[in-house]
Amino acid sequence: MKNPENLIYPLVSDRYKAAFIDAFVMIGFWFAFTILFSSIENVPQEARIAAYVFSVFLYEPLFVALFGASIGHMSGGLKVRRESNRDKKINFFAAIFRFFIKVILGIIALFTITKENKGRAIHDMASGSIVLFNQEKYEETSELEDSPLL
Numbered sequence: 554m555k556n557p558e559n560l561i562y563p564l565v566s567d568r569y570k571a572a573f574i575d576a577f578v579m580i581g582f583w584f585a586f587t588i589l590f591s592s593i594e595n596v597p598q599e600a601r602i603a604a605y606v607f608s609v610f611l612y613e614p615l616f617v618a619l620f621g622a623s624i625g626h627m628s629g630g631l632k633v634r635r636e637s638n639r640d641k642k643i644n645f646f647a648a649i650f651r652f653f654i655k656v657i658l659g660i661i662a663l664f665t666i667t668k669e670n671k672g673r674a675i676h677d678m679a680s681g682s683i684v685l686f687n688q689e690k691y692e693e694t695s696e697l698e699d700s701p702l703l
Contacts, residue, residue, distance in 0.1 A: 562672030563684050565663050567629050572663075575613060575625035582608040614648035622687075630690025636673070636683040643682045651680035 586604040590596045607615075616623040621632045621642040633648075635641045643651070654676035655662050665675040673683055 560671075561686065562668070563629070563631055563686060564672075565666050567631060568666070568674070568684060569663060571623065571625035571629045571631055573625070574628050575623050578624045579608050579612060582612060610652070614645060614652045617651070618642060618645040618648040626684070630687050631684055632687050633682050633684055636671075636677070636681050639683065639685065643680065647680045647682060651676045651682055654679050 582604075586601075586608065590601060590604070613623045617626070617633045619642075620627070621634065626632060633643060633651075635643050635647075655674070658665075658675060662674045662676050666672055670678065671683060677683055
């Protein structure tokens with residue numbers, strides 16, 4: 554599908570940076586939970602499992618559903634929205650589905666991003682989402698696009 558609005562969509566590198574930052578955020582959660590649990594006696598195994606599940610499987614979907622972006626997305630000025638209504642965040646189930654497809658495909662998912670698909674990766678197409686620049690980042694990027702130096 555073409556780009557009738559002439560929008561500037563995030564590049565693969567923008568999305569890769571967000572994923573890289575999110576990996577460090579997950580490691581940070583593991584580290585924080587490790588410190589917390591080591592300071593408490595007799596931590597139930599269920600609590601350890603819940604912390605691991607949150608860190609690995611729920612961090613990104615929860616943040617995307619609640620805030621419209623993970624910490625990695627936010628740091629790059631990105632947001633995840635419904636493709637059908639870009640004013641709305643995707644729901645938690647769509648965020649979970651999107652995340653699992655992304656995890657299963659790994660880096661291959663990033664290779665499916667093209668301008669013709671509005672910068673959407675295969676996990677975005679499957680979940681009905683689109684990654685966009687937030688307003689401030691979009692305006693900054695638009696100014697760069699118009700720069701005579703490019």
